[in-house]
Amino acid sequence: MSAVTALPSQAPAPRVFKRRSKFERAVSSPRFWRGIAGILAFLALWEFGAWAKAGLGLEIPFFGKLPAPSAVAAAAAEVVVQPGYWWSWVESYKRVLGGFVIAMILGIPFGLALAVNKYFRDVFFPPFEILRPIPPLAWVPASLIFWPTNEMSIIFVTFLGAFFTIVINVLGGARTIDVRYLRAAQSMGATQWHLFSRVILPGTLPSIFTGAAVGMGITWNVVLAAEMVSGGGSQAGGGLGFFIWSSYMGGSMEHIIVGMISIGIAGYLSSALIRVLGERVMPWRRAF
Amino acid sequence: MTTTAAKPTAVTAPVDHAAGKSRVELKNVSRGFGEDWAREEVVRNLTFEIKPGDLTCIVGPSGCGKSTIVNMVAGYDHPDSGEILLNGQKVVGPAKDRMVVFQETALMPWQTTFDNVVFGPRLRHEGSRPEIEKEAHRLLEKVGLGEFKQKYPSQLSGGMQRRAELARALINRPLLLIMDEPFRGLDAMSRPLMQEFFLRLFEENRRTNLFVTSEIEEAIFLADRLVVLSNRPAQVRAVIEIPLPRPRQFHMMSSPEVFEIKRQALEILHDEAMKSFGGAAHFAHRGPAEHEARA
Numbered sequence: 302m303s304a305v306t307a308l309p310s311q312a313p314a315p316r317v318f319k320r321r322s323k324f325e326r327a328v329s330s331p332r333f334w335r336g337i338a339g340i341l342a343f344l345a346l347w348e349f350g351a352w353a354k355a356g357l358g359l360e361i362p363f364f365g366k367l368p369a370p371s372a373v374a375a376a377a378a379e380v381v382v383q384p385g386y387w388w389s390w391v392e393s394y395k396r397v398l399g400g401f402v403i404a405m406i407l408g409i410p411f412g413l414a415l416a417v418n419k420y421f422r423d424v425f426f427p428p429f430e431i432l433r434p435i436p437p438l439a440w441v442p443a444s445l446i447f448w449p450t451n452e453m454s455i456i457f458v459t460f461l462g463a464f465f466t467i468v469i470n471v472l473g474g475a476r477t478i479d480v481r482y483l484r485a486a487q488s489m490g491a492t493q494w495h496l497f498s499r500v501i502l503p504g505t506l507p508s509i510f511t512g513a514a515v516g517m518g519i520t521w522n523v524v525l526a527a528e529m530v531s532g533g534g535s536q537a538g539g540g541l542g543f544f545i546w547s548s549y550m551g552g553s554m555e556h557i558i559v560g561m562i563s564i565g566i567a568g569y570l571s572s573a574l575i576r577v578l579g580e581r582v583m584p585w586r587r588a589f
Numbered sequence: 590m591t592t593t594a595a596k597p598t599a600v601t602a603p604v605d606h607a608a609g610k611s612r613v614e615l616k617n618v619s620r621g622f623g624e625d626w627a628r629e630e631v632v633r634n635l636t637f638e639i640k641p642g643d644l645t646c647i648v649g650p651s652g653c654g655k656s657t658i659v660n661m662v663a664g665y666d667h668p669d670s671g672e673i674l675l676n677g678q679k680v681v682g683p684a685k686d687r688m689v690v691f692q693e694t695a696l697m698p699w700q701t702t703f704d705n706v707v708f709g710p711r712l713r714h715e716g717s718r719p720e721i722e723k724e725a726h727r728l729l730e731k732v733g734l735g736e737f738k739q740k741y742p743s744q745l746s747g748g749m750q751r752r753a754e755l756a757r758a759l760i761n762r763p764l765l766l767i768m769d770e771p772f773r774g775l776d777a778m779s780r781p782l783m784q785e786f787f788l789r790l791f792e793e794n795r796r797t798n799l800f801v802t803s804e805i806e807e808a809i810f811l812a813d814r815l816v817v818l819s820n821r822p823a824q825v826r827a828v829i830e831i832p833l834p835r836p837r838q839f840h841m842m843s844s845p846e847v848f849e850i851k852r853q854a855l856e857i858l859h860d861e862a863m864k865s866f867g868g869a870a871h872f873a874h875r876g877p878a879e880h881e882a883r884a
């Protein structure tokens with residue numbers, strides 16, 4: 302059927318439908334409201350659990366130890382007007398993006414070089430594979446000694462978290478490009494440079510973004526942990542990890558939860574950024 | 590309705606002098622893969638010729654080495670011995686004088702249909718930008734994709750993808766067009782449409798064509814000559830001329846001579862397929878004695 306409608310004598314009439322924004326469509330779908338209902342139900346359960354101990358003398362496991370969401374909201378309202386809280390965001394973001402961007406800048410060319418050059422791969426892949434399984438946090442003590450400042454150590458460890466993931470994804474993506482694309486390009490007169498820039502690079506983009514998305518998640522993990530370990534007190538400023546840690550030291554459960562939710566939001570924003578960038582750079586991926 | 594629709598629209602084409610004048614010769618071509626003791630010969634002493642302006646179909650049991658032959662003619666792979674000549678010149682690597690239309694689709698998914706078509710001339714800086722684009726528009730109109738230039742390959746149907754790929758090959762004005770089971774995977778509706786569309790395109794200027802297929806009916810409908818291959822290692826088992834006039838029409842397929850050609854070719858193919866079936870053959874094969882007894 303499809304082939305027939307495509308033929309010139311009977312080109313399909315352009316379909317006209319009212320364009321609605323993504324948001325409008327989301328709000329009008331039942332899925333959206335089921336999601337809202339799920340979140341509200343969770344909050345209600347939590348509120349009840351926290352209240353049950355005082356109100357009924359009944360301690361519900363897990364929820365019973367938590368402050369009520371209303372108490373957390375009250376704490377959040379207090380915290381968000383303080384500049385110090387927002388500086389924690391800035392500090393953490395600086396580290397995440399710093400490490401992440403360096404990992405992209407070094408990791409993408411490194412992964413591509415591993416993919417396209419046999420000699421390069423023979424020499425550099427073995428040491429890479431030995432270093433890769435070492436968890437980034439295992440590097441913390443060594444990097445505190447290597448690097449002159451705590452700040453640099455944190456960024457270094459963050460960088461490691463994203464680097465290995467990005468390299469592995471780029472390498473895998475570049476090596477699984479369909480050979481027919483390369484052959485077709487060769488027949489059409491592509492030089493080595495053309496093959497790289499017109500086939501391998503665009504063909505690897507989806508894997509680059511997969512690696513970036515996964516790497517970004519790891520980066521947040523690493524930053525948080527590094528901030529707790531080496532953070533606050535000394536030269537390196539707070540960050541959201543230190544915010545949680547100091548709330549714990551101060552014994553404020555509400556603030557711990559505010560910190561946790563902040564990290565959730567920060568992480569979500571980071572992956573949304575990558576998703577939006579990915580759609581920008583790879584228009585063919587949203588064309589369905 | 591579909592017949593008229595599938596006809597390529599008449600758009601004035603720049604004269605393509607190369608089309609239909611090229612001869613391809615395979616001389617004692619052999620190719621094997623693997624090391625020493627594990628070496629397996631895939632193509633053995635293959636000799637045949639594609640005459641200028643002919644559409645030659647290679648048919649053979651699946652896995653017999655057809656793709657290896659395509660790769661060698663296209664220049665992606667090289668014979669261990671023997672040679673492949675295009676107009677007397679030895680084939681040494683891929684070049685724009687031999688374009689391949691691949692199985693399934695090999696359009697680059699990250700480019701629009703239009704960008705896929707202009708890919709070759711743009712790389713080679715052949716002619717000015719407007720010239721290249723004009724030619725691309727003409728070819729896309731011709732294959733019926735005028736409305737779909739700015740779509741990505743993933744947005745096209747299977748039949749449209751094949752036509753886009755034809756346009757991408759033709760813009761390079763190859764001396765030889767190589768089609769490697771190009772219509773495989775198309776649904777039963779679009780396959781005959783594509784065959785007929787492709788026939789009209791071929792009959793327009795008779796560009797020398799090497800067409801690989803495992804469908805005997807398709808081969809007879811399209812080809813001037815069939816080269817029937819043996820099971821691996823591929824050798825020429827028979828060369829069958831197809832005496833049908835051009836332009837070809839579907840109704841010709843029901844003539845007695847087509848029936849006879851089909852019977853001959855199938856007989857050879859059946860023998861070869863049985864060999865590749867190997868040890869399991871006795872389950873499937875009634876055996877010649879039984880056939881004779883029935884006759």
